[in-house]
Amino acid sequence: MTNLIKENKLLDAVTTAFKIKGKVIRGRRVEVFADKNTVSSILLFAKKQLGYIHLAHMTCVDWIEQREFEMIYTIYSPVEKITLFVKTRIDRENPVMENIDTIWDQANTYEREMREMFGIEFPGLIGEHDFLLEDWDQIPPMRKEFDTHKYAAQTFFSRPGREDAKDVRDEISKRSGTAVPDFAKKYSRES
């Protein structure tokens, strides 16, 4: 953690321009926590002024206990070789996020996927509602309240034989009469 000059310079540039918080995670990784409404201006600022021209990824994390979705925009500068994460929290009950496909065209694909998998609405998003799934009539499947195990048991025909699935290490210790090793105890199904 000695030479983080470039990283700290980037953090200063973004945090002072928008008066937000952030931190340097490690070398070449910087994250900032923004408000929902300022995300698009941060991304535009980073793209036009700081040279973060590449949208590497955008994704969503479901924080069900806090009733929030976390949106994460990962952008990259090929000159600085730094990855900048812009994170924001949005309401889980009424998830609406600003559409950024005017800044990067390829954001359209990610946004369509998030609309389908999490049910987040992006006003003005172009594209069919069915993207990866076909004729989906349940709640969006990547939300944490969706019980995929139960749904699979109801919809598909499970073949008998999985009920008595055993842990290999437990069986070895039972048959040989030796104790389960310490490093394996956290994987044990017996305790």
Place this chain on the structure above:
Amino acid sequence: MENDKSSQKIVDYIQNFARKHSLFVLAYGTGCGAIEIPATMTSRYDAERFGIRGAATPRQADVLLITGYLSTKTLKRVIRVYEQMQEPKYVIGFGSCTINGGMYYDSYNTINGLDQYLPVDVYINGCMPRPEAVISGFVKLQELIQDGKANNGELYRKNLEHYRTNQKKIIKNWKMPDYNW
């Protein structure tokens, strides 16, 4: 294929012998198992010495290989492909995903147990099955063909109601052509 006439038996024997040595596999890969097919076909394992080779279209193919997990979206295409194939037609389930769902057993979008939707002749287990296992599955299929036991195309036509109800449970918006084979 059972017939009392001894001349018919000879004809059947020759017919089955010819069939088992020319298995045209549809060049259609689902899931990750399709990557084992080039290894099986090329010079090291050389599946063509068993008469196994690729076919370009469903109407020219004998064998439909379901290589790995089958998403509900792909199931629709697989059913269409299977129904376009001419008899005699065989299905090989390939990898543990086709047998009981494998590692995707609790996924919302992949089926568990292929034989509920299509009649399967031979299952090859493993994740992934190596080319030796693939060839051994094909040899098993050849034995079934020689004995006249591999007539699942007929079974599918007879039990179409059963298969259709299972298929329609997954594919809710059923817009598929009906074939009168």
